[in-house]
Amino acid sequence: MTDLANQPVPAATTPVVRTPSKRRRVGGNPVTSILKHLALIAASVMMIYPLIWMIISSFRPTDTIFRNTGLNLSGLTTENYTFGWSALTYPFSHYLINSAIVVVGCIIGNLVSCSLAAYAFARLKFTGRPILFGIMLLTIMIPYHVVLVPQYILFQQFNWVNTFLPLIVPKMLATDSFFVFLMVQFIRGLPTELDEAARIDGCGHFSIFTRILLPLMVPALATTTIFTFIWMWNDFLSSLIYLTSPETYTVPLALRSFLDSSGQSNWGAMFAMSVVSLIPVFLAFLFGQRFLIRGIATTGIK
Amino acid sequence: MSALNELSRLRGGKQESTDNKAAYLFLLPWLIGLLLITIGPMIASLYLSFTDYSLLAPPEWIGIKNYVRMMSDERLLNSLRVTFTYVFVSTPLQLALALAIAVLLNRGMRGLAFYRSVFYLPSLMGSSVAIALLWRQIFGTDGLVNQILRGLGWANPPGWIADPSTALYTIVLLHVWTFGSPMIIFLAGLRQIPNMYYEAASVDGASKWTQFWHITMPLLSPIIFFNLVLQIIGAFQSFTQAFIVSGGQGGPSDSTMFYSLYLYQKGFAQLDMGYAAAMAWLLVLIVGALTAVNFILSKFWVFYDD
Numbered sequence: 001m002t003d004l005a006n007q008p009v010p011a012a013t014t015p016v017v018r019t020p021s022k023r024r025r026v027g028g029n030p031v032t033s034i035l036k037h038l039a040l041i042a043a044s045v046m047m048i049y050p051l052i053w054m055i056i057s058s059f060r061p062t063d064t065i066f067r068n069t070g071l072n073l074s075g076l077t078t079e080n081y082t083f084g085w086s087a088l089t090y091p092f093s094h095y096l097i098n099s100a101i102v103v104v105g106c107i108i109g110n111l112v113s114c115s116l117a118a119y120a121f122a123r124l125k126f127t128g129r130p131i132l133f134g135i136m137l138l139t140i141m142i143p144y145h146v147v148l149v150p151q152y153i154l155f156q157q158f159n160w161v162n163t164f165l166p167l168i169v170p171k172m173l174a175t176d177s178f179f180v181f182l183m184v185q186f187i188r189g190l191p192t193e194l195d196e197a198a199r200i201d202g203c204g205h206f207s208i209f210t211r212i213l214l215p216l217m218v219p220a221l222a223t224t225t226i227f228t229f230i231w232m233w234n235d236f237l238s239s240l241i242y243l244t245s246p247e248t249y250t251v252p253l254a255l256r257s258f259l260d261s262s263g264q265s266n267w268g269a270m271f272a273m274s275v276v277s278l279i280p281v282f283l284a285f286l287f288g289q290r291f292l293i294r295g296i297a298t299t300g301i302k
Numbered sequence: 303m304s305a306l307n308e309l310s311r312l313r314g315g316k317q318e319s320t321d322n323k324a325a326y327l328f329l330l331p332w333l334i335g336l337l338l339i340t341i342g343p344m345i346a347s348l349y350l351s352f353t354d355y356s357l358l359a360p361p362e363w364i365g366i367k368n369y370v371r372m373m374s375d376e377r378l379l380n381s382l383r384v385t386f387t388y389v390f391v392s393t394p395l396q397l398a399l400a401l402a403i404a405v406l407l408n409r410g411m412r413g414l415a416f417y418r419s420v421f422y423l424p425s426l427m428g429s430s431v432a433i434a435l436l437w438r439q440i441f442g443t444d445g446l447v448n449q450i451l452r453g454l455g456w457a458n459p460p461g462w463i464a465d466p467s468t469a470l471y472t473i474v475l476l477h478v479w480t481f482g483s484p485m486i487i488f489l490a491g492l493r494q495i496p497n498m499y500y501e502a503a504s505v506d507g508a509s510k511w512t513q514f515w516h517i518t519m520p521l522l523s524p525i526i527f528f529n530l531v532l533q534i535i536g537a538f539q540s541f542t543q544a545f546i547v548s549g550g551q552g553g554p555s556d557s558t559m560f561y562s563l564y565l566y567q568k569g570f571a572q573l574d575m576g577y578a579a580a581m582a583w584l585l586v587l588i589v590g591a592l593t594a595v596n597f598i599l600s601k602f603w604v605f606y607d608d
Contacts, residue, residue, distance in 0.1 A: 036406060036411075037412075037413070039406075040403075040406065040407075040413075040417050043403070043421075044417060044420040044421070047420060047421060047423075047424055047479065048420055048423070048424075050436060050440055050446070051423075051424075051427075051436075053446060054436050066444050066445075066449065067449075069446055069449045069450050069453065112331075113331040113332060113335070114332075116328045116329070116330075116331060116332070117328065117329055117331065117332035119328050120324075120325040120326075120328035120329045121329075124321045124324060124325040124328065125321050125325075126321050126322045126325035126326065127322055129325075132329070135336065136332070136336075139336070139340055141531075141532075141535055141589075141593065142340070142344070142586070143535070143538065143539050143582070143585050143586055143589055144539060145539060145562055145565055145581075145582040145585055146343075146344055146347055146582040146583060146585065146586050147339065147340060147343035147344055147347065148347075148565075148569070148578075148582065149343075149347055149350060149569050149575050149578050149579045149582065150342070150343035150344075150346035150347045150350065150579070151339065151343045152569075152570075153346070153357070153575075154338075154342075154343065154346075156357075170335060170339045172331060172335075173331050173332065173334050173335025173336075173338065173339055174331050174332035174335050175335045175336075175339045175340060180332065204324075205321075205324040205328070206324075209328070230426050231429075233430075234427075234429045234430040234431075234542075236429075236431055236541065236542040236545070237541050237542065237562075237566070240545075240566075241566075241570055251431075252430065252431040252432075252542075253431075255431040255432055255435060256431055256546065258435070259435070259546070259549055259550075267439055270435055271435075271436075271439075274431075274432035274433075274435055274436065275432075277430065277431075277432045278427055278430065278432050278433075281426055281427055281430065282423075284426070285419075285422075285423055285426050289419065289422075
C-alpha cells in the first residue's frame with residue numbers, strides 16, 4: 001500500500017523455540033575490540049546526530065538554526081512549538097487526531113482480516129489452497145501504482161474522496177498480504193495438538209480460532225500492530241491522493257503544507273511539528289522493540 | 303477393518319467439505335479484497351492503459367498510443383534513468399552496510415542491544431515526511447552539512463539539493479541511512495548459523511575473512527537474496543522522499559524525478575489517467591522482469607542447504 005522502499009521489514013516472528021546455543025564471547029584481541037567499539041560508536045553518532053540536532057534546533061529561534069551545527073543548549077525557547085501548533089488552517093492536534101483515526105482503523109482492519117485469512121491458509125484444507133496461497137504471496141510483490149488509478153476511480157464513485165475510508169477499508173479486506181504471510185508462518189509453528197484437542201471437545205473452527213489460536217498469536221499480532229502503526233502513521237502517497245481538503249489532512253500532509261505556506265523560511269516551526277510527528281513513532285519503537293527482541297529470542301537467536 | 307476404513311474415509315471426506323465451507327468463510331474478507339482492491343483494479347488499469355481518460359469524460363479507446371507516446375517521452379525516459387540509478391546504487395549500498403554491521407555486531411558482543419537500537423531507529427522514521435523535511439534542510443545550500451563543511455574550510459561547497467548532479471544522491475543517502483531493518487533480519491539469520499562451523503574452521507586455521515566467504519556468505523545467501531528481491535521492488539516505488547526533497551517537482555531539472563513521482567504528476571496533477579495506467583503497467587513489467595532475472599541469477603550464488 002505504502003512506499004515500501006524505506007519501510008522497515010519486520011523480522012519474522014516465528015514461534016519455533018530452539019535452545020539458544022551458548023553464546024560465544026570472542027574475547028580476542030583487546031585492541032581489535034576497542035577499535036571495533038570506536039568504529040561502532042562513530043557510526044552510531046553519525047546515524048543519530050541528524051535526529052538529535054533536529055530536536056535541539058526545534059527549540060531554537062529560526063534565525064539561529066543555521067548558525068548552530070553543534071548541540072549547545074543555550075538560548076532555547078518553546079516558541080516554535082506554540083507557533084507551529086497553530087500555524088496551519090487547523091491546530092496541529094486536529095491532524096494528530098485524523099492520523100490516529102486512520103491508524104487505529106487500519107490496525108483493527110489488519111488484525112481481524114489478516115488473522116482470519118491466515119487461519120484458513122495455515123490450518124484448513126480446501127480446494128484451491130495452493131493457487132490462492134501462491135496468489136497471496138504474489139500480491140506482496142505487486143507495485144501499488146498499478147492499482148492506484150482504478151482504485152481512485154472506484155473510491156471516487158463511492159464518494160469516498162476526502163474521507164478516511166479509502167485508507168482503512170482496504171485493510172479491512174486483508175490487502176496487506178505481508179501480514180497474512182507473517183501470521184501463516186506463525187500459526188504453522190504452533191502445535192496442531194491443541195486444535196485437535198479442542199476439536200474433540202466439540203469446538204468448531206471459529207472457536208478454535210478465537211479461543212485457541214488467537215491468544216497464542218499475540219506476538220504476531222503485536223508485530224502486525226506495531227508495523228501497521230508505523231507504516232500508516234508515515235503513509236504519504238495514498239493520503240496525498242485521497243485527502244485533499246485540509247480538514248481531512250493527516251500529519252504527513254500537514255507537515256508538507258509547511259512547505260507550501262510559510263515556505264522554507266520557517267524551519268523552526270516545521271522542525272517543531274516534525275518532532276511532534278515523530279514522537280509516536282519513537283514510542284512505538286520503544287514499546288515495539290520488546291516484541292522485536294522477543295521474536296528474535298524465540299527464533300533461537302538471543 | 304473395512305468398517306473402520308470406511309468410517310475414516312467418511313470422516314475424512316466429511317471433514318474436507320466442512321473445511322471448504324469454513325475456509326472460504328475465513329477467507330471472505332481477503333477474497334473480496336483480492337477481487338475488488340487488487341485484481342479488479344489491475345485489470346481495469348490494463349484496460350485504461352489503452353484509453354485516453356481524464357476522469358471528466360468516459361475513457362476513449364486509443365489502442366497502444368499511450369505506450370507509443372511513452373517511448374518518445376523524454377521526461378519519462380529520464381525518470382527511468384533516475385529511478386534505475388537510485389535503485390541500483392542505493393539497494394546494494396544499503397544491503398552491504400546492513401550486512402557489514404550485522405557481522406560486526408554478531409557473536410554476542412557487549413553493547414549489542416544498544417547498537418542494534420540505534421541503527422534500527424532510523425529505518426522506522428526514514429519514510430516519514432518529517433525526515434524528508436529534515437534532509438531538505440541538512441543538505442540545503444545553507445544546511446547543516448554545508449555549515450560543517452564551511453567550518454572545516456571549504457568555502458563554497460555545492461548546494462547538494464539545489465545541484466542537479468548531487469540531488470539524487472542525497473536521497474540515496476537517506477535510503478542507505480535506513481539500513482537498520484535488513485540489518486535486523488541479517489542478525490537473525492547470522493544467529494542461525496551453528497557456532498561449530500566457525501570453530502571447526504578456526505581449528506583448521508581459516509582466517510576470519512575466509513570464514514566469512516566460505517561459511518557466513520553461503521549460509522546467509524538465501525536471506526540476502528530475499529532482501530535483495532524485496533528491496534529492489536520497494537525501491538522502484540519510492541515516492542515520499544523525492545516528493546518532499548524536491549518540493550513535489552522532481553527538480554532540480556528533473557534530477558529527482560522518480561518514476562512514481564512522474565506517474566503521480568501525470569495521473570493526479572494532469573489527470574492523464576490513461577497514460578498513468580500505461581506507466582503503471584510498464585512498471586509492473588520492469589519489476590517483474592528484474593525479479594525474474596534475480597531468480598535466474600540466484601542459481602549462481604544462492605546456496606540452499608537441502
